[in-house]
Amino acid sequence: MQTITQYTLTDQMDYQGTPVLNCQIRYPRFDTACGQDAQWQVNEFYRSMSEEKGAYCRSSLYPEAVSGLEYSRAGNFPFFPYEFDVGYNVTFNEECFASLYFDQYEFTGGAHGSTIRTSQTWDLETGRQLTLGDFYPDDPDYIKEIQEWIEYEIAGRLKAGPSTYFDDYPELLRSTFQAGNFYLTPEGIVIYYQQYDIAPYSSGITEFLLPFSGTDS
Structure with missing residues (x-):
């Protein structure tokens, strides 16, 4: 430390x-x-x-x-x-x-x-x-898989409660995805999107946790 x-x-x-x-x-x-x-x-x-x-x-x-x-x-x-x-x-x-x-x-x-x-x-x-790819050294499709996970997470949030995302979020989360927009926590990797990328201003910076149990770390 x-x-x-x-x-x-x-x-x-x-x-x-x-x-x-x-x-x-x-x-x-x-x-x-x-x-x-x-x-x-x-x-x-x-x-x-x-x-x-x-x-x-x-x-x-x-x-x-x-x-x-x-x-x-x-x-x-x-x-x-x-x-x-x-x-x-x-x-x-x-x-x-x-x-x-x-x-x-x-x-x-x-x-x-x-x-x-x-x-x-x-x-x-x-x-x-470190780059995001460093945590997926044997997975050339890691970006695609992360994007699919995020889409799944958003769908779950929309079902669970009044979360706000743009209607075309499946396309936006891919077109605005930046591999450098991540950080680590003890629980896993957090991917984030900037304001207005996939949701209105009121939603702020949107985050998605990928637990370490689901990565190659």
Whole structure:
């Protein structure tokens, strides 16, 4: 198991005395006995990621927020500061393996903001980021089988209660499937879909657990 320390970058950006953008970026630092080179690689990955997101706030979102403020002033209607918030959740941390996901929330006006999820699963002996295929080394049809399992799960959810998915979810779950959209838990592999991929905004980020008992792990 690794020791994980959270670091936070915060920045409130003003324009002519008015706050227009609040940025908060949380990222982890790993301390592990599994491999010093691997530890450095993983920590550098997240340090660089946090710097890139900070640069995105300054170079992209801030000019947009200033334009939004000026537009609201010209139209004499309220302006709500833009928000950029990145947080993470460690879902697996055992022996020399760790898995986590990041949710990146942006609010740029309108009725609500949007969230994008990314995830990484690490072998902290080698510093290698594991892929979904690493858990199905002898199964060339694993993606097809996972998609069939997800379709079965959705059908069960719809029968059991008022779950909301788009009517054409069988096609969408295949066309929007991304093999990198997964993370580990002690119970198994979680596959997730982004907002609007297979369900309305109100359904959020949809998740499906594939128990380890059903994988080759």
